[in-house]
Amino acid sequence: MKYGPLVFLAAFFALASSWCGFVLTPQLQIGRLQQTNTLGGAAATYPVAWPGLARQGMEVYRANGCVYCHSQQVGQTGTVVDIALADAGTNLTATVAALLSLADAATNQSADLTPLPALELDKSNPTDTNLLSGLPKAFFRSPSPQDANAALQALNATSAKAQLWIVPVGPDIARGWGKRRSVAEDFLFDSPALPGSQRVGPDLADVGTRLPNPNWHLLHLYAPRLQVKGSIMPPYRFLFEQRKIEHRPSPDALVLPADLAPPSGYEVVPTPAAKALAAYLISLHADAPLFVAPLTVATTHAAPATNAAPASEAATTNAPPAPAPAR
């Protein structure tokens, strides 16, 4: 390469290709993403725009660089299928027998099934119909949609009503950091989008589900070690104001233990920025079932019928092919 223009063309070509690849194409593919519907009976629009206070809180989050220690993206290693009973049917003995034969198949490894605690606990007393109390609950877990489907049919044959629940799995999900992997849709209204690259602190994608109380967050921001023992997070006291109690104490004042409490006659109140940040944190959720990242929303323990309904519908809409999971 002797000539300047040639070098220029080479570099131009290389950068143009990368630009088309990682700037233009993502725009065409995910830059025009629209709201979608969540799966299941109670289909809702997802995501929804941030409520005003949470939107302001996002600015506080950005300004103070929370992103350098907290990611907001849940990983997922795969999807498994849980076999659950929604209704025991009329012939309880047959249902229990079917469950136990499936449990045998699981032990013999003739089917790729893992018994779940709901089954294990009552194995000592198999005829006990306690096994069937507190439905809907999951009895088996299987990574194979075929085996799960076979188990489903075996159970349904007994007049019981069985369901398949789609359950994303992975270390992050096992930690309770979210219900499913994060997808592009989750960030639709984020500005700036802050997926983060570090986990000096825990992932916050689903912190609003985990810790829904804004007061918890306010106390945690003021004195992290008060709420999380041994936390290495720095305190954010500049988001609070220590002021003299005028006529009566503010309802917002933090309830602090003696060693952190302000001198008598004073109180510590969160500034609007702190309240906004707490509002933002409690509005972070990563549990909506989406077409690209399906999961079955269900309560695994005894639940009122109203809560169970969407779960069962979600299961029926998703169940038959156990659609191609995330990965």
Place this chain on the structure above:
Amino acid sequence: MSVISSPSQASPADAGAELCPPDSPALIDASCRLPLVVLFLAAAVWLVIGSAFALMASLKFHAPGFLADSAWLTYGRVHPAGLNSMLYGFCIPAGLGVALWLLARLGHARLARPGLVTLGAVCWNLGVALGISGILAGRSTGFEDLEMPAYAARVVFLGYLMIVLWAVLTFQQRRERQLFVSQWFLFAALFWFPWINSTANLLLLTFQVRGIAQAVVAWWYSDNLLVVWFGLVGLAAVFYFVPKLTGRELHSRYLALLTFWMLILFGSWGGIPRSAPVPAWMPISSAIATGLGLITIIAVGLNVYQTLGGQCSKLWSHPSLRFIGFGVVAFVVVGLIRAAGALSEVSHATQFTWFTVARGMLNSYGFFTMVILGAIYYIAPQLMGAEFPSAKLVTAHFWTAAAGILLFVVPLAVSGVVQGLKLQQPSIPFADIAHGTLPFLRASTTGDLLIALGHLMFLANLAGLVIRFYRARVASAWASATAQIKPVEARA
């Protein structure tokens, strides 16, 4: 630009009236002096400021309450302020300074419009100062490596254009038409930055794209800056200085050509992390491109090794070569780590951990900063026509910098792998994982401290050199001014 077939005929055929014989090195150095002094001195100051911020951020892992009550000095602001001081305060302007000098020297042509280049340098540094104070004031954009608020980013961009316009002109006015390998790298780098920087600033700050597409653009930008731009400028310096200072020919032009193509073709496709919540083809293509980056690494390692004739001890013959040699080793190590990260097993174990920080530091510090420092240690005495005030301080800087980088990078890398493996096991509580990283983070503070110390030595030495030069100039000007009076009076 006219195209000439033979470099030997170039001079007379090409430029006609404009063309004079090649400029002498002394003339070239004189033309570069003012802009480069401004670029290098300001860069050295930012280096010290940046390492002070980094030290402050690191100390927060010893005591989370340290300077926590001031909004301006909270970790989430001090940390990016430190990174940006390093990146935009030192790396890019110092790299540009080295690029200007290399382009002028290799083209045997004076720097075009040194005054305007100086103005550009001032504009750039003004923008960086605005940007860093913006970050501290809470106006950070939130995008990693692009934190400076829009108003500052525009000033910085303008400063870049004001410098690079004249760099391109210098390149075009070169007397030696035959291009040396370093010139390909530099010429590509010159316009790489405005393209990626304007794209990122326009799409992230002015006409903001939606949702996660922002993060994709930000990843693309930082990869193109930290891998491609750093690679282009850093390797240009390596390919120039290693042969020059060892007095040998560059082993292979073709290997260098291969390096160039691989770097611009595949380097520019890395950057999307494996875990990213985007359609799968993006992280996969990034992983493939990163894996192919291995070719770049092998080509560079082989070329430099062969140029040295297999005698790495030659690197000790010149203080600048030590820095550059360290940089080449760091470049190879970073490249290998990055290529290993293309495997999903490795990337799963290192994502979201301090390992990525260690890798980033080894790239921008161990590779780029060390190479550029080595280049400055060679260029500055040429510009000033004098040696550095203290040669011992140069050696001391090398050892503190090398030890500092190792003490910073190794603990963080180890801690990152441990952290990553533990994150894969949900039975280990997160608080324990966070605590497990603390001893390593605290050890890395020693590295920060040594690096900061080295930067102080560099600043002192460079400032000493510049002050001596200008003091001598003022003294001689004063002497000649006072001397002139007598004959005039006598004549009168």
